[in-house]
Amino acid sequence: MSETPPPSTISVRGARVHNLKNLDVEVPLGKLVTVAGVSGSGKSSLALGVLYAEGARRYLESLSTYTRRRLTQAARPDVDEVLHVPAALALHQRPPVPGVRSTFGTSTEVLNSLRLAYSRLGHHMCPNGHENPPTIDVALDLALHCTTCGVEFTPPSAESFAFNSEGACPRCEGTGIVRTVDESTLVPNESLSIDEGAVAPWQNLMWSLMKDLAREMGVRTNVPFRELTPDEREIVFHGPAEKKHIFYVNEKSNIATEMDFTYYSAVHTVENALSKVKDEKGMKRVEKFLHEADCPECHGTRLSELARSTTVRGIGLDEACMLPLADLLEWVAGIPATMPDDLVAMARQIVDELTVTARRLLDLGLGYLSLDRASATLSTGERQRVQLARAVRNRTTGVLYVLDEPSIGLHPANLTGLTGVVRDLLADGNSVLVVDHDVALLREADWLIEIGPGSGQAGGNIVINAPLSDAITNPASGIAPFITGQADVHSRKTADSAEIFEHGTIRLETAPIHTVHALDVAIPEQRLTTVTGVSGSGKTTLVLESLVPALRSLADSAPLPRPATSISTGEAQRVVVVDSSPIGSNVRSTVATYSGVMDELRRVYARIPQARETGLKAGDFSYNTGSLRCAHCDGTGQIVLDVQFLPDVDIVCTECGGSRYGEQARAIRRVPRGGSDDDALSLPDVLALTVEQAEEACADLPKVRRHLHLLAELGLGYLTLGEATTALSGGEAQRLKLSADLGRDQHGTVFVLDEPSIGLHPLDVRVLLGVLDRLVQQGASVVVIEHDLDMIANADWVIDMGPGGGEAGGRVVASGTPEQIASDPASITGRYLAEHLNQSGGH
Structure with missing residues (x-):
């Protein structure tokens, strides 16, 4: 009797999720299948709403009732039948922004292996400060005896090196940062006297009688603050908490009262208010007087003194976490050779486990990141690739991976690593379904499903379902001209190179931060500027962490926040950041x-x-x-x-x-x-x-x-x-947010967008470019972080960061018009841009 061959496709019958029109479709198994279509056509509805939802639901149903009760379960999708769908894993377009306790090391779990290495293979300090070499006794959970003084002590476990539990610095509780009073904010206007309200915390956080107490402390309160002597200033900022007997006149009622009251200096006033904060509203009143700084006890490492004292190959865990991942991997490889014979096998096992996890991250172009990098400072694309590496770490087989816009944040130069990981998944016997619009990624597909032809009610139908080679020759396809390079790149008239800066210049200077060097950047006003560069080159740091806070401080007449050291503008005085995060948190927002x-x-x-x-x-x-x-x-x-x-x-x-x-x-x-x-x-x-x-x-x-x-x-x-x-999708949310600003004069406004082309079909990118062009025509300056080559080609000005990621980047490699960037040999972006312009006849 002959065996029935295994199914080669997932069969979907009667899919009606969102705008899908009773869809019937066969999705090949064991291949790289890409799903394309204009925004709102129904791509995610098919990929995530039907295939992933049904694959995940069926897997969860195979678990016990006890287990299912503790898991978030997806509802059954609105579909008649789905046959042969494997267990499914999804990587969503916008991973949530992690909390302050999450780092690159914790989110990738590389730190778990490293903590184990320090626990089992480290040189531990005894309570008297003597170093003890690695010993098998640690693995056997035996007490250690110091080889120098003989004292018995318990060696630290892996948990003792975790800054989220036992290994946390007691001062900052494992966050690496402390909030301290920023003395530069306490007296914003030194031309005022204390009687006129010069000391801001006394006005906002404390009773007005502090000025009376200051007089009792020997401070002149009726002269401009700048005329106070150093001793008087010291009393205002740091004076002792002394009780004084004062004759107080209430300014509103004019009633005089005698009372004893304790003097609170300006700094003490803020610290006292901070200690009593119970909610977000209370924090709002206090936080303007605070700044975050590295914890003085752990120096920002998050770790306790005990956790920092153990060494492996001569360095502590805090130092190992500062190494870029590529360098850390090289350093880790040398650990087994430094171990005694009875620990070599264990060392190799720990190193191998760490290496497997780290290699995936290197393949995805994240080798420039260090384990101590706060997850909240990673870009969306970096966070999604961390998510991808975590999902494929175990060599699964027979799983359907659904990737929603995996090219987010990826420079064209980084796509090779992504496609390599996808091919590895396929080689292990999995199926991969990708929702994306990056034409370079679409060219790698085995099979193309195009949904449309339009958006909303005009979409929800299968336009193309064929091998890529057949799909790109089908005249019904909207994406095919972009895959083949036949579509024209230019969709807006760009400014003449000689007139780029005629409306003014935003000039920003910064100090070094993360892996970004000190920068001096010029951005033209009333133009469309794109900031480009490979992943980790410093785009987010330049725009969102430097330019935006600097412009806001300029508008508020507040001190410049780090890393900005200087900013000047022509007429720019307002900044609007338009991101693609979801609007609202429940169904009441429409x-x-x-x-x-x-x-x-x-x-x-x-x-x-x-x-x-x-x-x-x-x-x-x-x-x-x-x-x-x-x-x-x-x-x-x-x-x-x-x-x-x-x-x-x-x-x-x-x-x-x-x-x-x-x-x-x-x-x-x-x-x-x-x-x-x-x-x-x-x-x-x-x-x-x-x-x-x-x-x-x-x-x-x-x-x-x-x-x-x-x-x-x-x-x-x-x-x-x-x-x-x-x-709404990310792209739809972003455009809806822009709707509030269209149709009115925008002179003096800087719009900042972080990869607005995410989730957009090349035809949708043209619509977006029309919107941005309209803002520019209304007098706005538009700054866009972008990897999309169509967006870059239609910019008036391009600032290219690089040349590489991490320590190999962090500089402005080139700036100029798209054509100037395309002809600059120093620019990696220019190389791909030139190819894109030539392929589509864009010159």
Whole structure:
């Protein structure tokens, strides 16, 4: 009897997640399959909403009920049938930003192996400060006897080297930083006297009688602060907490009172307020007087003195964690040779385990990062590659890996490492499904699925499902011209090179920080500038950690925060950072509420005679708090069913059908000017329309139409007004945030965007470029961190960081127009840009 061959495809039948149109599709197994399509076409709905959700759900169902109760489970997707889907793992587009206790070492788990090495293989100090060589007794959990003084002591365990538990520095509790009073903020204006409020903490955090106490301490309070003697200044800032008898006159009531009161210096005032902070509001009042600095006890290493005292190959754990990963790997390889014979086997095992984990990270271009680097300072792309390395660390087989935009943050030069990791996954017998728009990555695919043809209701269909070689010759494909290089690169008119700086210059100088050297950068005003460079070259540090805080301090007339040392501008005085993080945290935030359309619509419906007769106000039409909201679902449009042992199930509210409103709201209908009763729409009806449909339905409402027209110009015409903002992709969220700033004068405003092309099809990139160009035409300066070659080619000015990542980068390699960068031999970006321009006939 012949064996049945194993399935070669995942069969999906009747997929209806989000905008998928009852989709039937065969997805090849054991291949690199890429899913492409314009923003909102349904790519993620198929990849994550159907294939990953069903693969993960079935795997979890194979676990015991006891285990499932302790795991977050995905609900069953809206699909008729999914056959032959393997267990699935997903790497999401935007990994969450880790907390202050997370480092590159902890998030990759490389630090776990290193801590074990220091525990088992280290030279430990006895309580009397004598060094003891490595011994097998540590592995056997035996007490050690000092070879010098004979004292018995317990050697440190791996936990003793963890800064999140036993190994934490007692001063900073393992964070490596302490918040101390920034004395430069205590007297922001030295031309004022103390009586006039020169000492800011006494004005904001303490009773006004501190100025009376200062007089009792011998300080003149009626002269400009700058005229005080050094002794008087010392009393103001650091004077002792002495009790004084004062005659106090209340400034408001003019009532005089005698009292005894303790003097609080300016520094003590802030420290006292900080010790009593209980919530975010309280911290807001105090934090402007604080700055973060390396902990003076552990010098920022996070580790206790005991954890720092053990050495391996002559260096402590704190020093090992400062090495770039590539250097650390080289150093670790030499550990077994330094061990006594009975420890060599254990040393090799620990080193091998560390090496396997670290090699993946090196393959993904992260060799420049050190283990002590705070995870919160990593870019989105770096965090996602950490996530990828963690997912593939174990050589699994038969797993479906779903990667959502893995090229985020990747310079074209780093793509080779990514495709190498993907090919390794395939070689181990896995299947890989990638949602991405990077044409260099798409060219590596075995198979292409294109969803569309448009966005929203115009999408959700299979346009192409074929081997890549067949797909790129199909005239129905929207992505094929970009894969083959036939599409034209330029979609906006760039400024002439001689006129780049004619509207002014933002000049920024910085001190060294992380792996970035001291910089001196010129950014043209009222132009589109892209900041480029390989991963880890310093783009995020330059723009988000230096430029943005410096511009904000300039606007607030506050001291410059490090690492900025100097900034000057022409007219720039306001900075707006537009990121692609999700909008809102629950279903109550919708496209209509965020864009401002909802406020105007509520006012319009409150003016309808039927509403006025019943005494309804605009507030009654709010589905969040108004009287017309659906009482059954409380205005969310959904009911959450708590099914024990199973994941919560969100179902459409049976009372309002998902409209969020009760029967009374649905009965109040508006007839458009010049329309008939057949054209009448209730507010719930309007919220069910797409932006484009609503623009037509509200043609007689100028304020509403203006909002809707802006959304349509941003390429968001396919979104429904009632769609929850939490369901939007990163690119959609970013463009929705920009909608608030379009249509008004932007002179003096600097817009900063971090990889706005994430999640965007090349056709969507053209729409985005049109939006950014419009901001520039309105007088804005736009600064974009970017890897997308189409975005770079359409910039007025390019600042290329590098030449490499980490210690090999951190400098401005080249700056100029895209054409100048493309012809600069020092620029790695220029090399790929030249190829891109030539391939598409862009010169």
